[in-house]
Amino acid sequence: MTHKVRTSKPKDIFAGGSNKGAIIPEQLLHYTIALLSVALALGVTMLLRPYLSATPSALFFAAVMVSAWYGGFAPGLLATILSTLVVNYLFLQPLYPQYITHRDILVRLAVFMITAGLIIWLNESRRTAQKIAEANLKSLRQSEARFGRLVESNIIGIIMADLNGSIIEANDAFLQMVNYTREDLRSGRIRWGEITPPQYLEVSERAIQELRISGSCKPFEQEYIRKDGSLIPTLLGFVKQEETIIGFVLDLSERQAALRDRNQVEAALRESEARFRHLADTAPVLVWMSGTDKLCYYFNKPWLEFTGRTLEQEMGNGWAENIHEDDFHDSLDRYINAFDARQDFKMEYRFRRNDSEYRWVLDTGVPRFTPSGEFLGYIGSCVDIHDRKVAEAALQQLNEMLEQRIQERTLQLEVANKELESFSYSVSHDLRAPLRHIAGFIELLQKRHNSTSTLDEISQRYLRIIAETAKQAGILIDELLTFSRMGRTEMRYINLNMEHLVQEIKRDLISQTPGRTINWHIESVPFVQGDPSMLRLVLCNLIGNAVKYTRTRNPAEITIGSTDNENEVVFFIEDNGVGFNMQYVHKLFGVFQRLHSDQQFEGTGVGLANVQRIIHRHNGQVWAEAVVDSGATFYFSLPKLSKKEGNERT
Incomplete structure (x- = not known):
């Protein structure tokens, strides 16, 4: 069947018939039009020659286009050759044809021929696309005709319904099977759920689910309830066309009746198979x-x-x-x-x-x-499913490209961070020597002053300010060196007793704050896996801040404890100090960011930045909550590591 259809297609291309004699006059007409187009272009160009002296070949492009549009490749090529000869001998060098090899002439002729060839190629592409579109349209009409014949058939029942089970169309064959009229269909009295016996609802629902997934379902047998209440056995199959379900129904009542006799059974089976093949x-x-x-x-x-x-x-x-x-x-x-x-x-x-x-x-x-x-x-x-696979492949390629870009940007960021850390370390290290000189000479001046008593009170105050500023700058440089080392220091994970570490830091701070009344509330905190020197620095900064910012409170209240869940341990340090405005909480952990002046509370603005960097290197988080004049609470979390992970990171 397939090859017969293909051999008949060439005959359909020509409307005049199928013999070869009908083709020849049409081809001659194509070449005649090509000759006439060139002649017409020549005549008009001669008339308009004073106005077309700069572009004598302009109208010949139109001749080539008309020839290729109407006749195709060969007539278009003929028009191109004739136009090239006419332009060269009549317009470019009309008096001296022997100079055809002159460079300017050759370039102009070459441009003309290339442009004309492009016009021919574009027209040939258009004609090919038009033929393909006509063939596809013909195939679509044949498919619609086959489906129309199937719908009009009185052998196979056809139902069309939406995805909610409402029947929107049925052919006469199906209506005769169930003994309903078309008026019953229009009034909405026929629904799949109402004409399907309860024992078949589950089978029908499975078929619908299969249909929604794959677009079709394998044929299955079920009975329908006719208008008079009797049952009719059928063979049913579904296919989905966009949002419409199409059901093909075969009446099996004759087959069941024929089962009484073997010959009738075999005949019914053959007929059923033929119907199924027709359905397929x-x-x-x-x-x-x-x-x-x-x-x-x-x-x-x-x-x-x-x-x-x-x-x-x-x-x-x-x-x-x-x-x-x-x-x-x-x-x-x-x-x-x-x-x-x-x-x-x-x-x-x-x-x-x-x-x-x-x-x-x-x-x-x-x-x-x-x-x-x-x-x-x-x-x-x-x-x-080709379109879906192509879309999936495009999406996967996009994901891979984005992943590669992320990796490249991450690498660039790591390199930039390392360069910044190296620069910070170098600058901080180089500043220490001149500061030592400043501090040394200030000390010498102070000693000389004490021995000679030659400086007045204002000069003495200036010396004290310079000494304190140099000392503060030295502390700041030490903080910066510590901050830059945090990014380069190799992590050393061990099981760390955080409660012992808190007690050690508490003893150090008590010795540094004589005369103050501080009530310490230290809860039992668990072991964690982490770098001991880095986590000691975290606790020193956070507990030290609690002591510093409760200086105006008597007594000071400081609480240290923890909570945990399945994945992490959260530590907190709570105080009743001066607190801060939560509007500026985003500045807390930035380098040189402070929420209080040096006159109120001393500091460098580097300590909390160090805390954040250390906790982030442990894959944890750090945050704070506070109320002005009502204290603050600082939190940091550390992930729980398995023994295997801890050993790998050590």
Whole structure:
């Protein structure tokens, strides 16, 4: 059937008939139009020669375009050659034709011929696209005609419904089966749920679910409730077309009646098979069937139209020749394994279409059995999923590209951070020497002053300010050196007793704050895995801040404790100090960011930045909450590590 259709297509191209004699006059007309177009361009150019002296070839482009548009490649080429000769001998060098090899003339002729050739190529592409569009339109009309004949058939019942189960259209064959009228259909009295017996609702729902996933379902038997309450047995199959469900219904009542006699049974089976083949040939999916020997013996019309091959070529294992070589072995193994296990299967592979393009298809197969359980082979269907696969591949490529960009940006950021840390370390280190000189000379001046008493009170105050400023600058440089080292120091993870560490820091701070009344509330805190020197610096900064910012409180209240969950331990340091405005909480952990002046509370603005860097290197988080004049609470979290992770990080 496929080859007969193809051999008849060339005849349809020519409206005048199929004999060769009808083609020749039409070809002569094409060449005649080409000659007339060039002649017309020559005549108009001669008339307008004073105005076209700079571009004498302009109208000949129109002649080439008309020839190629109407006649195609050969007439367009003829017009190009004639136009080139006319332009050269009549307009470029009309008096001295022997100078045809002059460079300027050759360049102008070459530009003309290239442009004319481009015009011919564009027109030929347009004609080819037009032929393809006409062929596709013809195929679509044939498909619509086949479907129309199927709908008008009085053998197969057809139902169309939405996804909610409301029947929106049915042909006369189905209405006769269930004994309803078209007025009943228009009034909405026919619904699948109302004409389906309860014992078949589950089977019908499974078929609908299969339909929503794969676009079709395997045929199954069920009964319908007729208008008079009687039941009619049917063979039912669904396919989905966008948001519409199309059901194909075969009346099996005659087959059941014929079961009384063996000959009638065999005749009914043959008729049912013929009807099924008719149904399969009109379904918008590729259907195949195989026997118990794994070899395929049936393919429906859409399959043959898709591959452009005959049934004889596809029989047995012939259909597998269309599978892409990269997918062949995997697909064959899946088919054989499922066949041997008598199991359903789904697989995706690239399948060659009749235009030699490989398209991704979803192949679904299910085993067939007789009522007594005898295995009959497989039935399956293929659905074109190429557009979906192409979209998935494009999305994967985009994700890979984004991942690569993230890695590149991360590497650039790491390099920049290392350079910044190195620069900070170098600057801080180089500043220490001159500060030591300043501090040394101030000390010498103070000693000399004490021995000679030659400086007045203002000069003495200046010396004290310089000494304190130099000392503060030294502290700041030490803080910066510590901050820069935090990014380069190698982490050393051990099991750390945080409670002992808190007690040690508390003793140090008590010795540094004589005369103050501080009430310490230290709860039991757990062991953690981390770097001991770094976490000691974190606690020193946070507990030290609590002591510093409760200086105006008597007594000061400081609470240290923790909470934990499945993944992390959260520590907190709470005080009743001066607190801060939460509007500026984002500045707390930045370098040189302070919420109080030096006159109120001394500091460098580097300590909390160090805390954040250390906690982030431990893969934790740090944050704070406060109320002005009502105290503050600082939190930091540390992830719980397994013993294996702790050993790997040590």
